[in-house]
Amino acid sequence: MKTTFIVNPTAGNGTSLKRWEKFKEKLDFTYEVYMTSSPKHATALAKTSAQSGEHQLLIAFGGDGTAHEVIEGVLDFPNCIVGVIGAGSGNDFGRGFPSFHQAEEVNLYVRTLGETLDMDIGYVVTQKQSFTFVNNAGIGFDAYVAYQVNKSAVKKTLNKFGLGKLTYTFFVMKTLVTFKRFTLTVESPNQIQTFEKVWFATVSNQPFFGGGMKISPQSNPADGKIEITLVHHLSRIKLLLVFASVFLGKHTSFKGVHQLSSTTFKLTTNEFAYRHTDGEYANQTIPNVADEFTVQSKKWQITSLVIT
Known part of the structure; x- marks a missing residue:
């Protein structure tokens, strides 16, 4: 081979x-x-x-x-x-x-x-273009943080000292002060829900994002489904507690954290919001125009042998 x-x-x-x-x-x-x-x-x-x-x-x-x-x-x-x-x-x-x-x-x-394993792939289809995601995609606070992380010199500086994992945490704190929350409508095959004062919505194909945060503990990249984690109505202090607990996957106990599983979601914001796919800037949403997040099964193969 x-x-x-x-x-x-x-x-x-x-x-x-x-x-x-x-x-x-x-x-x-x-x-x-x-x-x-x-x-x-x-x-x-x-x-x-x-x-x-x-x-x-x-x-x-x-x-x-x-x-x-x-x-x-x-x-x-x-x-x-x-x-x-x-x-x-x-x-x-x-x-x-x-x-x-x-x-x-x-x-x-x-x-x-x-041996090999068959894996899923996620897609985001917007009015102007489409994107793929392997790990996760999102709208709102986490997307804006990712945008800042990728364009900032802080990441390079921290990497020089082996502290690259702190970059995301640094920008979470920085963005926390100024971020403006938004309204989000989530449509799945079985229901339509509207959430006010939303911080972010992350659609996951696997559990982790942001350098080790276990944002979606139940996600499995080979089950033909994606999960959405939506955080809303929390104060800035409680949002910090969410980020502190997410490394252990314990954030789901917070009242303002909602998780849903499906094969497709349509997300509509009431104003422009930053979007990311696998931590990379993916433009912004268009107010009152839905972005569709979907998953397709068995689209690629990965090595299954891991020796410990």
């Missing part, structure tokens, strides 16, 4: 490249490697490789964004298996999906032709 590594050398503020240089010395099989140089480059590389029709293992070496892009490139290509080695600052993907940690694990998988 052909094996290809797609490496994002800038992930983790450049630490990814240093880790790759050490990692590759322990590999004991023939492989190809490509370095990304721009956003969406990993998707293009993965798609080009997949289109050859050759049975192959494509390994994303980088952060959650690199994993997202590689998976996006192999959707509907049954000849491809995705492997992931987390080398970013958040690495939520590795908390919710099987992933490699050591070169020896990859060596064994290639040597034994390990």
